[in-house]
Amino acid sequence: MRDKIIIELENMKFYAYHGHYEVEQKVGNHFLVSLLAETEMRTALQSDRLRDAVDYQQIYALVLREMEIPSHLLEHVAERILSSLLSEVKGISYARVKISKMNPPMGGEIEKVSVTLERDM
Numbered sequence: 001m002r003d004k005i006i007i008e009l010e011n012m013k014f015y016a017y018h019g020h021y022e023v024e025q026k027v028g029n030h031f032l033v034s035l036l037a038e039t040e041m042r043t044a045l046q047s048d049r050l051r052d053a054v055d056y057q058q059i060y061a062l063v064l065r066e067m068e069i070p071s072h073l074l075e076h077v078a079e080r081i082l083s084s085l086l087s088e089v090k091g092i093s094y095a096r097v098k099i100s101k102m103n104p105p106m107g108g109e110i111e112k113v114s115v116t117l118e119r120d121m
Helices: 022-027 043-047 056-067 074-088
Strands: 005-016 029-039 092-102 112-120
Touching: 005 056, 029 056, 029 074, 056 074, 074 092, 074 112
Parallel strands: none
Antiparallel strands: 005 029, 029 092, 092 112
């Protein structure tokens, strides 16, 4: 039997400077980021020790770092987050990140626009 552990960091809030338009890069906007990571670190189920688990504080710090780097496209930010996750966090077999730009400047009333990227690690 295979135990699959799902870790979700949901609706992390950031103020960042992502966007194609110059005004977005200067004024910034509010963003929500949700990340799902799948792991099979069974030892943590029994040991109750952080060293045997995926540390979601490490994941949050990684997302924060990447959100602080301005980008023209949300797709690019999502790629950086998943690439960093792959190289820096051990034990993850699958991950999905969703980045939402709140109130995007599109000439109409839109709550948010989102980009989702998922990857088997």
